[in-house]
Amino acid sequence: MPKTTAKLTKKQEKENQRKERNKRVREAIVEQKTLKEIGLSGMYLARLTRVRYERNPEAFIDFRIYQRGYDKDDSEKEVYHPTKRGIQMTERNFFKLVEGTFFEGLDKLIEKDPRG
Numbered sequence: 001m002p003k004t005t006a007k008l009t010k011k012q013e014k015e016n017q018r019k020e021r022n023k024r025v026r027e028a029i030v031e032q033k034t035l036k037e038i039g040l041s042g043m044y045l046a047r048l049t050r051v052r053y054e055r056n057p058e059a060f061i062d063f064r065i066y067q068r069g070y071d072k073d074d075s076e077k078e079v080y081h082p083t084k085r086g087i088q089m090t091e092r093n094f095f096k097l098v099e100g101t102f103f104e105g106l107d108k109l110i111e112k113d114p115r116g
Contacts, residue, residue, distance in 0.1 A: 028053050028054045028055065029051060029052070029054070030052045030053060030054050031050075031051070031052040032049060032050070032051050032052075033049065034047055034048070034049050035048045035050055035061075036048045040065070042068070043067055043068045044065055044066065044067055044068070045065070045066040045067075045068070045080050046063070046065055046066075047063075047065075047066055047080075048062070048063050049061070049063075050062075050091065051088070058090050058092065059090070060088050060089065060090055060091060061089055061091050061094040062086065062087075062088045063086055063087055064082050064083070064085070064087075064088075065082075065083050065085040065086055066080035066081060066082055066083065067081055067083050068080055068081075069081045
């Protein structure tokens with residue numbers, strides 16, 4: 001007796017496409033290095049990561065919010081899962097973004113600080 005496959009809804013099809021795309025992206029990552037991470041609250045973590053992909057000569061900076069959860073295999077082990085909240089840009093553009101405004105603002109804060 002032949003198996004009948006249930007017709008997927010558009011939402012299910014979209015979810016399957018997203019999973020396939022994410023799988024391809026994970027396979028294409030050559031190097032991923034965490035540069036800095038800070039705890040935002042009990043459940044969230046902000047992480048700045050440098051990512052290199054297989055077919056791209058440029059490195060990317062990924063700033064993403066992670067949510068605390070538990071490992072699938074070990075229910076006692078806490079892990080952080082990435083959320084959709086975050087951005088990714090080329091390393092070159094990231095340095096353009098922070099070189100002027102960030103460091104100028106930091107200099108002004110240091111000048112105003114009465115502690116020296």
